Amino acid sequence: MKQTLVTGNEAAAWGARLVRAKYIPNFPITPQTECIETLARWSADGELPGTYFDRMESEHSVMSAAVGAAAVGSRVFTATSSQGLLLMHEVLYIAAGMRLPIVMATISRGLSAPVTLWSDHNDFLDQRDSGWLMFHAENNQEVLDMVLQAYRIAEDPRVLLPAMVNMDGYVLSFTDEPIIIPSPGQVEEFLPKYAPAHTIAKNRPVTVGPPVLEEYSIFRAQNHVASRNALNVIEEVQDDFEKIFGRRYHLVDEFMLEDAELVLVTQGSMSTTAKAAILEMRDEGIKVGLLRLRIIRPWPNEAVAGALKDAKAIAVIDRNVAPGKGGIMFPEIIETLYNLDRLPLVSGFVVGLGGNPQTESKVKEITHKLMDDLAAGRPRMEWNDLEEI
C-alpha cells in the first residue's frame, strides 16, 4: 500500500475530509492550528464540496454551533486543544446529553498557568465525565483510523454519542510520519451517508435538551448505557474495518504481555518509545510488557483486567496529574484490578508534563524502580521526572 508523509494534524484533517463532514466550525489554537489550516486550504481550493467551513469567534461558539448542526442531522467535525477544550467544557455535556454524534480531534497540550504549548493529557482527561466517547491514538495512522471509526461508532443507533480522538501535541500533531490514506470509495463503504432517525426539521418540529424534572436521571442513565453499548460496537466494527482497510484494532493495545511479570501501562505517543525500551530490556532478560490504553471512555474493564491479571507488578505511567491525588489513570487501574483473585503490586508514576520528553532511558528507570518495589513489596506514587518536589 502506498504511504504518504503527513503530520498528526493532517491525518485528522484527512479523516474529516474522507468522512465527508458537512459542517466544520472551528477556532484556531496551537497545536491544533495546522489541522484547521489544512481543512481551510482544502475548502478554499474547492476540495471539500458540500462542506461548510465556518470560522467562529471562540471554542464555546464552535461547540454550540456543532450541537446545532448535528441536531439538524449534519455530520460535524471540529478540533481543538488545551484552553480551547476547557472553554468548550460546558457545551460538551450538552452534546452528549442531546446524543449528537459529533467527532472532535483533540490535540493535547498542557493547561495554563504557567503557559505551555507542549503536550500532556490533562486537557483531554478533564473531559472524562462529560459523556463523550474518548479515544487516544499512538501514531498518525491511528489518528486517521480512529476518526473514521469514531464516526461509525458514534453514529450507531445503539450509541449516538459524541466522540473525541486525542493525539499528543507536537510529538504527533507536528510530526511527519508515513501513513496509508484510504480512498474515498473505501471510506464510503465503511461509513455510509449519515442518516439519523431523529432530527430537527423545518416541517417536523421537536424539542431537544428540554428542561426536565424527575426524568433527568433517566437521561443520564441512557447516556451511561449508550456509552457501555459502544464497547460492543467498537469490537463489532473491527471486522468491517479490517476487511476494507486491512488493519485491526483492539479495545486495548497489548505489547509483549504473554509472559510479562512487569507491565507498564501507558497512553498516547509515549507508548512507542516505551515499546522500544521494552525490546531492549527483553534482550537483557527482563520480562516486561506494555498495556496501552486507547479507549478511555467507555472504560474497557474486562479487557484491561484480562491483560493485567498475570502481572506481578504494574507501573501506571500518567502524563497528567490530579493535584492532591496523583495520576488520573492510577486509581482507575487499581479499581479495575480490585476483583481479581490475586492482586499485583501497582506503582504510579507522573511523567512528561508540559511535553517533558519521555525517553527510552526514563522508561527503563521506571521499570527498574518497579522491580525494586516488587522486591520490597512496597508500591510507590512519584513524579519520575523530578529529583524532589
Add this chain to the structure above:
Amino acid sequence: MYKIRIHGRGGQGAKKAAKMIGLAAFKMGKQVQDFALYGAERRGAPVMSFVRINDDPILERGYVDDPDVVLVLDRTLLDLVNVADGLSENGVLLVNSEHKPDIDTPAEVKNVDATSIALDTIGKPIFNTTMLGALAKFTNIISIDALNWAIEEELSKYPQKLIEANKTAVRKCYEVAK
C-alpha cells in the same frame, strides 16, 4: 537508525529543512519521522527540528538527544545553545559559516558558507535548503536527486524559477562543501 538535529532561529526554515530531508529519505524508500520543536512561535527565537531515518518502522519519538548529524543554520546560535549536545566521535556538526568555528566536541566539525551561496544563486538568504547540499555531501543518507524531488514537492506552490534556484543552490553547496 540515523538521526539529525537542526538548530536555527524562528523564520530561518529549520522546520522546512527537516521536512525536506524527511521527504527525500522517504522518496528513497526509508521510514522517516520529522518534526519541529518550538516554544513561542516568533521570528528570531532559537528553534530545533529533528529527522529520524530508518529501514524499519521507527520506535522512538520526540527530541533527538543522540544525533548522528547536527546542522546549525545560524552561527550566532553557537554562543547561546549547546549545539554539540549528544554528538559522538562518529558524528558530524555542520555549521553555516564562512570560517570553521571552534567548538568543543568529539564530532567532526564542518562549515559551509550557505548564506553566500544562497545570495548568489537565489538572491535571498534562503540557506535552509542550500545547506542540505552539504548534508548530502557529508552523509550517504540522502541523494541530490531525492533532495531535488523533495524541493519540488515542498515548494510546489512557488514559481518554477524559485524552485530551480533552490535546486541550483543545493547543487552548488554540494560542490563546494569539503
